Amino acid sequence: xxxxxxxxxxxxxxxxxxxxxxxxxxxxxxxxxxxxxxxxxxxxxxxxxxxxxxxxxxxxxxxxxxxxxxxxxxxxxxxxxxxxxxxxxxxxxxxxxxxxxxxxxxxxxxxxxxxxxxxxxxxxxxxxxxxxxxxxxxxxxxxxxxxxxxxxxxxxxxxxxxxxxxxxxxxxxxxxxxxxxxxxxxxxxxxxxxxxxxxxxxxxxxxxxxxxxxxxxxxxxxxxxxxxxxxxxxxxxxxxxxxxxxxxxxx
Numbered sequence: 001x002x003x004x005x006x007x008x009x010x011x012x013x014x015x016x017x018x019x020x021x022x023x024x025x026x027x028x029x030x031x032x033x034x035x036x037x038x039x040x041x042x043x044x045x046x047x048x049x050x051x052x053x054x055x056x057x058x059x060x061x062x063x064x065x066x067x068x069x070x071x072x073x074x075x076x077x078x079x080x081x082x083x084x085x086x087x088x089x090x091x092x093x094x095x096x097x098x099x100x101x102x103x104x105x106x107x108x109x110x111x112x113x114x115x116x117x118x119x120x121x122x123x124x125x126x127x128x129x130x131x132x133x134x135x136x137x138x139x140x141x142x143x144x145x146x147x148x149x150x151x152x153x154x155x156x157x158x159x160x161x162x163x164x165x166x167x168x169x170x171x172x173x174x175x176x177x178x179x180x181x182x183x184x185x186x187x188x189x190x191x192x193x194x195x196x197x198x199x200x201x202x203x204x205x206x207x208x209x210x211x212x213x214x215x216x217x218x219x220x221x222x223x224x225x226x227x228x229x230x231x232x233x234x235x236x237x238x239x240x241x242x243x244x245x246x247x248x249x250x251x
Contacts, residue, residue: 027052028076074090098213100211101209122202123151
């Protein structure tokens with residue numbers, strides 16, 4: 001019976017070793033990448049034995065967590081990650097491009113899709129819409145506000161605008177019929193039930209932004225965090241990103 005005790009002890013030691021190795025990887029990220037990551041992460045978690053814990057929120061809403069240093073990976077627009085690198089908040093050696101986002105227009109599922117094929121057509125569609133929604137403080141929202149000013153539409157449209165405090169709320173408002181048009185990341189539109197993608201905004205108004213990852217300077221799980229970033233930048237992840245309305249960078 002001695003061999004049974006030895007086998008049981010060995011199994012117990014292995015169990016404790018695996019438990020000790022497993023890590024909770026804390027990730028700060030914009031909502032627009034949620035659908036892609038939810039599709040990708042089960043395989044990573046199975047292979048690594050680690051668990052990825054996401055906090056999805058637009059960049060301004062993540063400031064407190066960034067300042068506290070309580071994260072292992074940050075995934076935001078390249079200029080934001082570059083700023084965090086200069087401030088010493090992330091490890092510059094780990095900065096990696098993941099996928100780019102672009103802006104699109106959403107309508108309630110089954111609704112007629114308006115013409116947004118050119119800048120002039122897009123302007124006419126905005127003027128004809130009863131209500132328009134986008135996220136005020138997101139990078140996309142800040143950009144859109146400037147574009148509406150450039151197009152001379154800011155004052156004309158102000159009574160139609162429903163500015164959302166968070167990215168995930170924009171497409172939901174369209175799905176519920178609370179807003180006729182939603183202007184938000186294409187990836188958000190494709191991930192939301194009850195809305196249809198009209199298409200990307202015209203090229204002259206488009207704002208394609210690369211989303212970049214980096215390991216936190218005070219990460220508690222730096223090795224596991226680096227492994228996660230490597231996985232997200234792998235060829236295997238590219239097809240998932242494309243299916244979710246994102247464009248992986250050339251490698």
